[in-house]
Amino acid sequence: MIDLAVVDLSRLQFALTALYHFLFVPLTLGLSFMLVIMESIYVMTRRPIWRTITRFWGTLFGINFVLGVATGITMEFQFGMNWSYYSHYVGDIFGAPLAIEGLMAFFLEATFVGLMFFGWDKLKPHAHLFVTFMVALGTNLSALWILIANGWMQNPVGAAFNPDTMRMEVVDFMAVLFNPVAQAKFVHTVSAGYVIASVFVLGVSAIYMLKGKHKGFAKRSMTVAAAFGLASSLSVVILGDESGYALTDNQKMKLAALEAMWHTEEAPAGLTAIGFPSLKDRQTHYEVKVPYVLGLIATRSVDKPVAGILELVAISEDRIERGVVAYDQLEKIKADPTDMLARGEFEKVRNDLGYGLLLKRFVEDPRMATPAQIKEAAWYTVPNVPVMFWSFRVMAGIGFLMIGLFATAFVLCTLRKHETKWFLRLAVLAMPLPWIAAEFGWVLAEVGRQPWAVEGVLPTFLGASSLTVPQLWATIVGFTVLYGALAVVEVGLIVRTIKKGPFHEQEQQALFEDEDAPMVAQEG
Amino acid sequence: MELLLDFATLRVIWWALVGILLIAFALTDGFDLGVGALLPFVAKTDEERRMVINTVGATWEGNQVWFILGGGAIFAAWPFVYAVSFSGFYLAMFLVLSALILRPVSFKYRSKRPEAKWRSFWDWCLFIGGFVPALVFGVAMGNVLAGAPFRLDDTMRAFYDGSLLGLFTPFTLVAGLLSVTMLVLHGAAWLGLKAEAGPVQERARKIAFVAGALGVILFAVGGLFIAFGDMGFRYAGEVDINGASNPLRTAMVAAPGAWMDNYAKYPWMMLAPALGFIGIVIALIGMKSRKEVLAFGGSSASAAGIIATVGASMFPFILPSTADANSSLTVWNASSSHLTLFIMLGCTVVFLPLILIYTAWVYKVMFGRSTTTALKTNPDLY
Numbered sequence: 056m057i058d059l060a061v062v063d064l065s066r067l068q069f070a071l072t073a074l075y076h077f078l079f080v081p082l083t084l085g086l087s088f089m090l091v092i093m094e095s096i097y098v099m100t101r102r103p104i105w106r107t108i109t110r111f112w113g114t115l116f117g118i119n120f121v122l123g124v125a126t127g128i129t130m131e132f133q134f135g136m137n138w139s140y141y142s143h144y145v146g147d148i149f150g151a152p153l154a155i156e157g158l159m160a161f162f163l164e165a166t167f168v169g170l171m172f173f174g175w176d177k178l179k180p181h182a183h184l185f186v187t188f189m190v191a192l193g194t195n196l197s198a199l200w201i202l203i204a205n206g207w208m209q210n211p212v213g214a215a216f217n218p219d220t221m222r223m224e225v226v227d228f229m230a231v232l233f234n235p236v237a238q239a240k241f242v243h244t245v246s247a248g249y250v251i252a253s254v255f256v257l258g259v260s261a262i263y264m265l266k267g268k269h270k271g272f273a274k275r276s277m278t279v280a281a282a283f284g285l286a287s288s289l290s291v292v293i294l295g296d297e298s299g300y301a302l303t304d305n306q307k308m309k310l311a312a313l314e315a316m317w318h319t320e321e322a323p324a325g326l327t328a329i330g331f332p333s334l335k336d337r338q339t340h341y342e343v344k345v346p347y348v349l350g351l352i353a354t355r356s357v358d359k360p361v362a363g364i365l366e367l368v369a370i371s372e373d374r375i376e377r378g379v380v381a382y383d384q385l386e387k388i389k390a391d392p393t394d395m396l397a398r399g400e401f402e403k404v405r406n407d408l409g410y411g412l413l414l415k416r417f418v419e420d421p422r423m424a425t426p427a428q429i430k431e432a433a434w435y436t437v438p439n440v441p442v443m444f445w446s447f448r449v450m451a452g453i454g455f456l457m458i459g460l461f462a463t464a465f466v467l468c469t470l471r472k473h474e475t476k477w478f479l480r481l482a483v484l485a486m487p488l489p490w491i492a493a494e495f496g497w498v499l500a501e502v503g504r505q506p507w508a509v510e511g512v513l514p515t516f517l518g519a520s521s522l523t524v525p526q527l528w529a530t531i532v533g534f535t536v537l538y539g540a541l542a543v544v545e546v547g548l549i550v551r552t553i554k555k556g557p558f559h560e561q562e563q564q565a566l567f568e569d570e571d572a573p574m575v576a577q578e579g
Numbered sequence: 580m581e582l583l584l585d586f587a588t589l590r591v592i593w594w595a596l597v598g599i600l601l602i603a604f605a606l607t608d609g610f611d612l613g614v615g616a617l618l619p620f621v622a623k624t625d626e627e628r629r630m631v632i633n634t635v636g637a638t639w640e641g642n643q644v645w646f647i648l649g650g651g652a653i654f655a656a657w658p659f660v661y662a663v664s665f666s667g668f669y670l671a672m673f674l675v676l677s678a679l680i681l682r683p684v685s686f687k688y689r690s691k692r693p694e695a696k697w698r699s700f701w702d703w704c705l706f707i708g709g710f711v712p713a714l715v716f717g718v719a720m721g722n723v724l725a726g727a728p729f730r731l732d733d734t735m736r737a738f739y740d741g742s743l744l745g746l747f748t749p750f751t752l753v754a755g756l757l758s759v760t761m762l763v764l765h766g767a768a769w770l771g772l773k774a775e776a777g778p779v780q781e782r783a784r785k786i787a788f789v790a791g792a793l794g795v796i797l798f799a800v801g802g803l804f805i806a807f808g809d810m811g812f813r814y815a816g817e818v819d820i821n822g823a824s825n826p827l828r829t830a831m832v833a834a835p836g837a838w839m840d841n842y843a844k845y846p847w848m849m850l851a852p853a854l855g856f857i858g859i860v861i862a863l864i865g866m867k868s869r870k871e872v873l874a875f876g877g878s879s880a881s882a883a884g885i886i887a888t889v890g891a892s893m894f895p896f897i898l899p900s901t902a903d904a905n906s907s908l909t910v911w912n913a914s915s916s917h918l919t920l921f922i923m924l925g926c927t928v929v930f931l932p933l934i935l936i937y938t939a940w941v942y943k944v945m946f947g948r949s950t951t952t953a954l955k956t957n958p959d960l961y
Binding site for chain 1: 681958
């Protein structure tokens with residue numbers, strides 16, 4: 056049997072390393088494009104202040120970027136380390152986007168990022184701008200390929216199980232690329248990154264304004280952040296809604312869970328704004344509903360019902376029963392690869408094999424499952440409803456707050472009221488919010504995918520490596536200590552850089568030249 | 580769908596491509612690792628250390644992607660190998676990752692504060708980030724040659740009987756130290772090209788002579804282990820080179836000395852170990868006569884030759900199993916599907932030349948030696 060402690064620890068480790076990685080990635084995604092905007096203004100106007108602005112935010116970008124890269128190294132290898140069976144089972148499809156990410160995107164950003172920092176004196180301004188743009192392009196393409204990989208886990212299109220190799224294999228690569236879930240996720244995720252970067256720039260600039268320091272620098276930075284942030288926060292919410300729509304075809308269960316919608320919602324489906332979902336009673340107490348809205352989001356209509364958890368569990372139960380048949384035929388093929396009859400029968404039910412595998416959590420051989428175990432497995436397809444319900448509300452709530460924040464910032468900047476005290480304080484206080492939203496967004500996406508590693512294909516508990524509990528604790532403790540220490544150093548360096556201010560470099564340079572001046576004079 | 584290339588051909592192409600990726604990693608990031616491992620010993624003052632770090636400052640990040648891409652390519656082309664090796668060598672992988680996580684932050688954070696203690700701390704992190712991966716990669720290569728104790732069950736789930744300490748045997752330690760000497764020599768050759776003439780260069784040259792001499796000895800000892808030790812595997816029956824990727828369908832056996840088979844069958848493969856030896860000699864001649872380009876060419880050739888030797892000795896085996904020879908992974912039984920190999924080849928053909936072009940451009944822009952005087956005038960330097 057699978058050691059469930061190993062599975063849980065592997066999940067914990069993946070969650071820790073992925074959530075930690077995503078503290079740095081979104082800032083990289085957004086700040087890189089903001090650097091492109093700032094540097095473009097410099098190249099067009101040739102005013103030195105914009106060069107200072109670009110270089111200062113570039114310094115902060117650099118401190119953050121290395122931790123994104125460093126923690127990304129772990130991500131590339133831990134599928135093989137902790138999720139060995141998953142890697143075998145779907146590597147034929149899942150490995151490709153990761154490799155293409157390296158070829159097309161990560162090489163681009165990593166090769167040019169060195170030149171971005173070291174090339175200021177070696178390149179003409181427009182050439183340097185090109186380099187900065189390549190970094191931004193690389194980081195964002197990188198996100199594209201990673202989300203194509205992740206999107207496939209949520210909606211595994213373009214692949215089929217091959218009984219000869221005991222794994223999923225690609226049948227239609229274009230379907231993997233143009234997976235609607237992946238596309239929606241990509242725009243939603245990078246927009247979230249742009250919001251995070253905008254809040255960061257806005258907040259740091261607000262600190263300078265409140266202290267009455269570097270006002271010229273801060274006002275210009277604020278203006279860029281306000282415009283970029285408003286566009287991004289609108290996009291993140293609207294395109295987030297687009298991922299809600301995409302869900303209806305392939306991840307109805309996720310939607311039902313985040314809505315805590317136990318029963319099918321007849322048309323026009325209403326949206327539960329708030330309530331207290333109870334796992335035990337399988338109902339949501341004190342619901343407050345907004346009519347029509349859910350139908351509009353989920354089905355783009357007011358005349359279609361939205362499936363509830365109970366109905367979806369019943370569907371799962373049917374699929375599990377067919378999955379047992381698929382499992383049975385697969386065993387026959389394994390015993391005799393030339394058994395064409397079994398192959399024919401397997402073809403008919405192969406899409407339900409994953410549901411048959413779900414039973415492995417409850418019984419060694421799915422063919423021996425009792426009706427009670429099948430029912431238990433069917434209920435096991437429901438993700439953790441309260442976690443989903445509240446994660447969604449925190450994420451979406453902050454999303455709307457961000458629109459409010461940036462709309463206000465945009466109006467104030469347009470009216471040249473950069474020094475509005477209450478707003479500056481608000482901008483500083485708002486700094487952690489989009490990070491919280493982004494992390495909850497991932498919790499929502501990945502907890503919502505449970506119990507599947509790959510929706511309908513491979514249950515998470517089957518994906519883990521054959522490791523031992525002490526091995527996992529060793530790496531969890533190791534990564535936590537290492538990551539924790541680096542987080543402290545990183546935040547310290549960012550604070551230090553902010554304290555020094557954008558003109559520190561020029562001040563140093565001026566000091567240095569003053570010291571040198573008499574010597575040069577003497578030599579002359 | 581009929582694809583342009585048959586399955587077996589694609590499998591061989593991907594075997595060669597993974598080899599090329601590993602060699603590219605050793606040739607580019609290899610000198611970064613070597614420079615990191617050399618740093619505390621060749622550079623004593625803060626100025627010297629900064630000068631050394633800035634020889635790789637602008638380019639190490641791009642070089643490191645060969646490693647990441649190596650991981651991605653193995654995942655995409657050989658999912659079995661990715662799944663079995665990284666979970667099997669679990670704690671060793673953790674060591675490498677930790678060291679490689681320290682490296683980027685050390686480069687970036689070292690120069691952010693002036694305190695001597697702060698800088699010395701990150702210098703040693705850079706040393707760890709260079710030395711530990713160099714050693715563990717070599718030990719891993721040694722284990723690949725010797726075989727790892729894993730078995731596959733009928734669902735292709737891998738089980739592993741080994742431990743972290745089990746990875747270290749006399750042979751794998753020879754392989755690990757060979758890898759360290761190879762990359763240290765390469766790093767020293769790089770400093771010859773990029774560091775300013777002076778005490779740093781002299782110290783690097785001295786270490787390079789020791790590393791080169793040790794490298795020749797270790798490579799020869801490794802060869803003796805392969806020729807006369809108990810390593811080697813063979814197919815026991817006919818193998819369908821176009822067949823489904825399923826290791827359990829063809830019998831394989833442990834056959835001591837079998838790693839010499841290919842050299843008897845294809846004598847031209849002996850070029851690989853020859854290049855390994857000759858490269859080191861050329862590197863040392865270059866060092867002696869202060870022809871930096873020759874020295875760097877020599878160390879590059881030796882690294883390529885040594886890595887190619889592993890591939891040439893083992894083909895078609897990729898990761899043999901000492902616990903159950905029938906679970907061994909080979910070019911014929913561990914690859915992705917025909918279609919995936921084909922698509923990924925297409926992507927590589929498009930993007931690899933692009934990578935080479937813009938990487939070359941970046942090196943061209945950054946052309947020239949790193950100097951201590953530049954540190955005073957250029958605020959962008961580490």
